[in-house]
């Protein structure tokens with residue numbers, strides 16, 4: 001039986017739409033094995049216990065592309081979920097990676113991690129969750145002609161990521177459907193300058209610049225109306241000394257970067273969130289540096 005442990009990810013990091021992402025120390029675990037016949041899925045909602053399950057469809061995608069002669073007659077998948085689904089924390093990327101890695105091992109295909117990255121990105125459509133979930137740390141990536149080009153960036157250990165997670169879901173497909181197909185040239189410049197500043201600020205540990213570098217005109221302004229109290233929460237987080245705040249992935253989770261998680265910060269944000277209509281949970285996270293782990297048990 002394979003045990004595949006995949007970290008959550010926070011994509012975009014403000015201006016880096018479909019380009020930047022980093023892994024977090026929150027994990028989904030998948031236990032996958034071949035059985036004689038059929039499909040058995042446990043550990044998820046009934047809605048996902050069928051042939052449309054993303055882990056299973058990702059396995060099928062791999063077999064059809066790489067080893068069509070090795071499609072197994074039966075598969076058992078057990079999911080141990082810690083990453084809330086549809087919250088902008090890369091749960092779909094964890095399922096795709098688990099499926100692709102399982103099929104690679106079960107079919108003795110021996111594809112490299114880079115080839116797995118390309119196939120998983122082909123399924124997801126963008127590399128910004130897949131790449132850090134696979135390799136850990138922060139990844140800058142682009143996807144062109146079925147190939148991912150990427151660089152790993154070491155996130156300074158002093159950065160803490162406070163995920164403010166609401167009790168409602170926002171699917172990535174819905175959050176992508178509200179984006180415009182064209183943007184003004186000046187908005188392109190606005191984002192290029194901020195992505196460049198963000199990356200260089202992280203490398204130089206020039207944390208004072210992260211706040212302005214997290215601003216964006218490609219997606220956050222279009223998506224924030226889908227999230228009740230988004231602007232109030234962002235303002236509150238900045239008043240509480242966040243060094244950067246952004247929409248995690250396609251939302252609805254709001255991510256705050258802090259330099260140390262002191263009691264005043266956690267306590268003040270908790271009492272503020274209690275005044276709002278929706279229930280918001282806080283998870284204090286660090287950057288995962290290892291990425292996906294596989295054990296044969």
Ligand SMILES: Nc1ncnc2c1ncn2[C@@H]1O[C@H](COP(=O)(O)OP(=O)(O)O)[C@@H](O)[C@H]1O
Pocket residue numbers: 044045048053054079081084085086087088089090091092093095170171172173249250
């Ligand atoms: N634990 C899980 N079990 C089954 N399917 C899952 C699980 N986690 C995620 N998924 C799949 O991923 C989809 C959510 O992906 P998406 O809308 O991109 O949100 P997220 O930001 O969580 O990645 C679900 O609709 C489902 O297909």
Ligand SMILES: N[C@@H](CCOP(=O)(O)O)C(=O)O
Pocket residue numbers: 009011012017018019087088089090091092126128129172175176219248249250251
């Ligand atoms: N770049 C994508 C990232 C989606 O991340 P998710 O965690 O919300 O699936 C986007 O912004 O659509």
